[in-house]
Amino acid sequence: MASFSMEEFLGEGALKGLIPKLVAGGWDDVPTIKMMNSEDMDWIKLTQQQKDALELRSHLHDRSLMEYADRLEASRKSLAELLSTSTVVLSSNFGMKRGHVARFIDRASACRVTMPPSYVLPARERSMSISSSKGDEPSRTTERPQHVQTPSKVSSYQERSAEQSAADFKISEGYIFKGIVAAEPAEPRLCGCVQPPPIVEHVAPYSSIESISVQKLTPEYKVGMGRLVATKAPPMKASELWKHKPTILLCLRRPGCVMCRAEAHQLYSRKPIFDALGFQLVAVLHEQIESEIRDFWPRYWGGVVILDQSMDFFKALGGGKLLKDKFITGFLFNPRAIANYKRAQATGFEQNYKGEGEIKGGLFIIGRGKNGIAYQFIERNFGDWAPIAEVIDVCSQLQRELPSQGESL
Structure with missing residues (x-):
């Protein structure tokens, strides 16, 4: 299951009801929401539970496993804890099919999209302009750091994912732009x-x-x-x-x-x-x-x-x-x-x-x-x-x- 509907992505858990706040801040579609960093989440005052839920749902969305989002979020476990859970528990407690369990725990198949360093999200620009009008000086960070504190093995996996995604933007030498x-x-x-x-x-x-x-x-x-x-x-x-x-x-x-x-x-x-x-x-x-x-x-x-x-x-x-x-x-x-x-x-x-x-x-x-x-x-x-x-x-x-x-x- 894929989903670019905000309602489907945010679900019925901790993120439900956040749509007006997200839209007001310029985070008005799923691809953009998935690129929020910790500063963005602090700016709109997300709780730790909401940050965990967003990270979990982004992970599931990357792997087309959104059908399990509400059940996994209801467990109140972070993504790191769920990734460390045995396959038997994932199958029995959350009803995940065997193939879906493999896709969920596969840390080498991340589909995360990262912004090139020179680009700035329009939503982030809007937040910066609002902040500047209040006399603040927010960071222009465009990279997406960790949402929550996780074990080193999960952190290193996400770093590798970001590097792999960044490699998608490279063009072979000798490429010339023309029609x-x-x-x-x-x-x-x-x-x-x-x-x-x-x-x-x-x-x-x-x-x-x-x-x-x-x-x-x-x-x-x-x-x-x-x-x-x-x-x-x-x-x-x-x-x-x-x-x-x-x-x-x-x-x-x-x-x-x-x-x-x-x-x-x-x-x-x-x-x-x-x-x-x-x-x-x-x-x-x-x-x-x-x-x-x-x-x-x-x-x-x-x-x-x-x-x-x-x-x-x-x-x-x-x-x-x-x-x-x-x-x-x-x-x-x-x-x-x-x-x-x-x-x-x-x-x-x-x-x-x-x-x-x-x-x-x-x-x-x-x-x-x-x-x-x-x-x-x-x-x-x-x-x-x-x-x-x-x-x-x-x-x-x-x-x-x-x-x-x-x-x-």
Whole structure:
């Protein structure tokens, strides 16, 4: 189970009722709350029990184990104490399945997201501005230290996790920022008898996407709103999406696919980073199935969701035509697609098989106004994800370059 709903994440225990206080301080979404440090928690006057509960729920959320959050929190034990509990007790006392116990106690599989040193959370900036108006001088710390005092083995595990997360931001030497197309290589299929789909060599022209007619299916998730807008928004030109703010567009094959859900979740988990860079996140679907949208948003994706019924974004990824692949040749006989599926399955996310699943997706990074497409990634094999490090690097460089750019490409 994934969750980007504040209500689901905070649960019915010690954190219940904190939503107004958190929202007032700018901590208004789950990815941002998970990056709170001890100073932030002291600022909003969290009790030790609430700090312990937040650390526990962040750990469970990282491992898609939120279904156990209320039971584990009710034990009044800290995360360190629970990690030291025997597997038998975790299974018998809290009803954890054997595989979930292994995921819970695995200290090498942390999914924590850390902010690059030069970035500051918008919520933290707001707190600093409020403090400054009162004559205080708070620290501009952006790293997330330990919430509570824990044994050294847990502390060292979290330090390693932070180092591993920081490594995600590194780009190989020689990387040059420019408008590029990126795609994973394709593995040989059936000893070379089946050729992988070709990929285009150039970024789609801006003219091919600016006038696409899209419909907003969901807004960006905010506390207390309905799971879907009460009335459907009218069609709009796609260029309205990035008129005032640069945008990351994630084009998904099928919202019920576990590989698509995992990709959406790992990208939206970095929302605080993209917020700090001034980017918004938008998911693009090519078909509208109400039940699928309700299951997908905001549990796996809390950003805006739009419908591209004409599939023009998907055609742009393929140089003017849809990139498609058959289930047998594109998945069953494709080692890379199988590996991608296993990677997504490891998240523990639920899945279904509703809807069209053969149309390949990808990702666009689009500059504000008419600055054009800075980057596009093509899902050459089922389940390919745009490298997070590369996406963040492109957004960082685009942020620095935009002020000096003109209004057209």
